[in-house]
Amino acid sequence: xxxxxxDVLRRVGEASVLVLISLADGPKHGYALIKDVRQFAGxxxxxxxxYGALDRLERLGLIEPLPxxxxxxxxxxxxxxxxxLRIHLDSLxxxxxxxxxxxxxxxx
Amino acid sequence: xxxxxxxxxxxxxxxxxCYPPRWRRRHADEAAxxxxxxxxxxxxxxSIVWSYLVGAAREWLAPRPGRSLSAVTAALLAVTCLLGLxxxxxxESAPAKAAxxxxxxxxxxxxxxxxxxxxxxxxxxxxxxxxxxxRQVACASPxxxxxxxxxxxxxxxxxx
Numbered sequence: 001x002x003x004x005x006x007d008v009l010r011r012v013g014e015a016s017v018l019v020l021i022s023l024a025d026g027p028k029h030g031y032a033l034i035k036d037v038r039q040f041a042g043x044x045x046x047x048x049x050x051y052g053a054l055d056r057l058e059r060l061g062l063i064e065p066l067p068x069x070x071x072x073x074x075x076x077x078x079x080x081x082x083x084x085l086r087i088h089l090d091s092l093x094x095x096x097x098x099x100x101x102x103x104x105x106x107x108x
Numbered sequence: 109x110x111x112x113x114x115x116x117x118x119x120x121x122x123x124x125x126c127y128p129p130r131w132r133r134r135h136a137d138e139a140a141x142x143x144x145x146x147x148x149x150x151x152x153x154x155s156i157v158w159s160y161l162v163g164a165a166r167e168w169l170a171p172r173p174g175r176s177l178s179a180v181t182a183a184l185l186a187v188t189c190l191l192g193l194x195x196x197x198x199x200e201s202a203p204a205k206a207a208x209x210x211x212x213x214x215x216x217x218x219x220x221x222x223x224x225x226x227x228x229x230x231x232x233x234x235x236x237x238x239x240x241x242x243r244q245v246a247c248a249s250p251x252x253x254x255x256x257x258x259x260x261x262x263x264x265x266x267x268x
Binding site for chain 1: 131135139142143146156158159160161162163166167
């Protein structure tokens with residue numbers, strides 16, 4: 001299987017990737033996720049987008065909900081989720097390196 | 109008059125009611141609390157409501173195990189057909205209304221007119237002809253930014 005085929009995150013959308021990156025350093029609930037994504041990526045995740053991403057990632061088995069804390073459900077990244085994120089970031093890094101190299105060679 | 113916070117809360121609740129029941133059972137309480145926190149944080153309530161409305165539309169349209177892809181496709185097709193049918197009815201009634209006034213345009217070509225498009229707007233290009241009386245044909249052609257109407261008494265050769 002090629003690296004591209006292994007990258008299950010390539011079709012889930014930017015919001016899901018950002019949520020997964022946010023969960024990589026520990027469980028968080030919705031509000032903490034939105035604040036964290038705003039802080040490290042400068043992206044304002046709408047709450048509707050957030051829940052769509054959480055549902056998608058949970059269906060793929062990449063995150064799991066933890067027992068509710070009052071009304072809030074924290075989520076945590078699963079082992080397959082961490083592996084998928086690593087593969088996706090490696091893929092992005094390869095593409096990014098190729099882009100930088102070509103920009104340099106192109107002399108623009 | 110109710111407090112602004114209560115009004116925003118009602119709007120958020122209304123948006124959350126647009127989600128499928130399965131989603132509401134799982135997330136509605138948490139989503140309402142998240143909205144309250146975001147509003148308290150300074151996020152405009154309208155953007156939160158809009159985000160939930162878009163999310164609800166996505167939820168309904170996303171294929172689920174209990175909802176086959178064909179059902180979703182059928183729903184989309186039905187909506188498209190209804191919109192197409194409405195557009196066709198409106199488009200069909202427009203020439204009838206125009207014929208009822210029996211007035212050829214004589215002023216400058218309005219910018220919204222079909223003839224204003226680059227293809228039809230070329231000089232001396234004839235628009236398709238429409239019979240007025242038996243063996244009579246009315247043709248309207250845009251000449252130098254104005255309409256010229258001519259009625260021909262016999263059969264005509266349609267412009268290419």
